[in-house]
Amino acid sequence: MNENRAISRRGLLSGVGCVACLGAFGRLVMAAEAAATRPAVGPPRLSHGLLGRTKYPVTRVSFGAIRITDRSGVRVVKAAIDRGVNLIHTSASYAGGNSIRGVAELFKAPGGYRDKVFLCLKSYHPQREAEIDEMLSTLGTDHADAVLTELHEPSRERLDAIRRQQDALLKKGKIRHTGFVCHGRTIEVMKMVSVEARGYFDVALLAMAMGGGRPGRGGNRADARSQEFDKALKVLKAAGLGVLSMKSGAKEAVGQGKKVFEPHVKSLLEAGADSVLTSINSFQQVEMIAGLDLGSPMSEGERQAAAEFRERRRGACLMCGECRAACPRGLPVNDLMRVRLYLETYGWADHAAAEFAALGVAPEQWSACGDCRACSAVCPAGLAGAATVHAMAGRFA
Numbered sequence: 001m002n003e004n005r006a007i008s009r010r011g012l013l014s015g016v017g018c019v020a021c022l023g024a025f026g027r028l029v030m031a032a033e034a035a036a037t038r039p040a041v042g043p044p045r046l047s048h049g050l051l052g053r054t055k056y057p058v059t060r061v062s063f064g065a066i067r068i069t070d071r072s073g074v075r076v077v078k079a080a081i082d083r084g085v086n087l088i089h090t091s092a093s094y095a096g097g098n099s100i101r102g103v104a105e106l107f108k109a110p111g112g113y114r115d116k117v118f119l120c121l122k123s124y125h126p127q128r129e130a131e132i133d134e135m136l137s138t139l140g141t142d143h144a145d146a147v148l149t150e151l152h153e154p155s156r157e158r159l160d161a162i163r164r165q166q167d168a169l170l171k172k173g174k175i176r177h178t179g180f181v182c183h184g185r186t187i188e189v190m191k192m193v194s195v196e197a198r199g200y201f202d203v204a205l206l207a208m209a210m211g212g213g214r215p216g217r218g219g220n221r222a223d224a225r226s227q228e229f230d231k232a233l234k235v236l237k238a239a240g241l242g243v244l245s246m247k248s249g250a251k252e253a254v255g256q257g258k259k260v261f262e263p264h265v266k267s268l269l270e271a272g273a274d275s276v277l278t279s280i281n282s283f284q285q286v287e288m289i290a291g292l293d294l295g296s297p298m299s300e301g302e303r304q305a306a307a308e309f310r311e312r313r314r315g316a317c318l319m320c321g322e323c324r325a326a327c328p329r330g331l332p333v334n335d336l337m338r339v340r341l342y343l344e345t346y347g348w349a350d351h352a353a354a355e356f357a358a359l360g361v362a363p364e365q366w367s368a369c370g371d372c373r374a375c376s377a378v379c380p381a382g383l384a385g386a387a388t389v390h391a392m393a394g395r396f397a
């Protein structure tokens with residue numbers, strides 16, 4: 001653990017004489033720790049901004065470690081950090097546990113890599129503190145910089161459970177910052193958070209494909225939803241939320257080189273992201289990212305290149321969750337489309353199978369899809385529909 005952070009927390013807590021006072025001082029302690037949350041190795045060398053109220057100088061591109069499966073992947077993570085990338089996101093389930101074990105290998109190696117990054121851990125089970133304990137133990141660290149707990153539906157009950165989880169983790173020093181992750185009904189979740197928990201979360205990892213007022217992505221309805229997304233994001237950012245972008249097409253763009261990736265990243269930053277999370281698969285990609293110019297405003301040419309890339313992705317799931325909300329059978333159609341993305345777009349068959357299994361939907365429930373077309377009627381990407389549901393469920397169920 002970074003000594004300065006430990007001393008800061010102990011020093012502040014030493015002035016607090018009773019348990020009841022801890023709650024009142026909680027946010028003060030967090031604020032002081034937020035100010036102390038800096039990379040231990042000096043200012044970032046790559047283009048960076050501030051991650052909301054955490055004040056962490058996050059690099060504009062960060063490392064999603066979801067596909068770290070072996071030693072060569074660990075070497076790529078190491079190279080990315082050596083070149084300046086300073087935020088990493090992982091979880092116990094990624095790549096069958098290989099992701100977190102790979103990151104652990106790097107953290108335990110010489111070089112102090114743990115303190116060179118802002119560590120985000122994804123949580124699936126807010127009621128199970130052991131989930132975090134096990135990840136910290138694997139990683140050989142006593143804290144994460146933020147926990148990002150899944151919040152895909154605008155459920156007050158789930159929100160309360162997450163707050164209980166994260167309050168307890170903060171109090172015990174196991175996390176420095178609160179957070180959530182959403183690739184479900186993102187607009188509704190953002191609206192709920194801004195009403196029920198404004199100012200509570202420090203960081204969010206959000207599916208950003210709808211952001212930035214994407215014109216022409218599927219007619220007036222899609223444009224209206226995109227504007228709704230932008231408005232909801234603006235409210236949360238005004239309350240200090242730090243925003244990490246995911247599932248925007250960054251993984252495809254990074255594979256197409258600087259001419260595609262740079263404008264794509266800039267368009268997401270313009271849409272409100274503080275950092276764009278992406279899988280990074282090779283040393284070549286690390287070097288490309290290290291050479292990006294992300295500090296200047298978008299030129300007309302870049303705007304055009306970003307629009308062309310989005311156009312090539314027309315038909316990709318926007319992660320809006322509308323199909324799920326519309327389904328009279330209550331089927332998680334949006335999650336199934338995410339599984340499809342992993343399988344057909346990314347080629348991650350094992351991850352797709354694991355994510356499908358995690359949905360916990362019995363085969364007979366999928367069979368109950370009755371071709372009512374409610375999901376296809378609302379899908380702005382023209383993707384959801386009984387044919388896709390039966391094809392995907394038929395493959396995995």
Ligand code: SF4
Binds near residue numbers: 326373
């Ligand atoms: S077609 Fe199937 S998945 Fe789509 S809304 Fe109707 S029952 Fe649900």
Ligand code: SF4
Binds near residue numbers: 321322333334379382
């Ligand atoms: S399949 Fe369509 S409706 Fe469902 S989440 Fe994706 S874009 Fe939205």
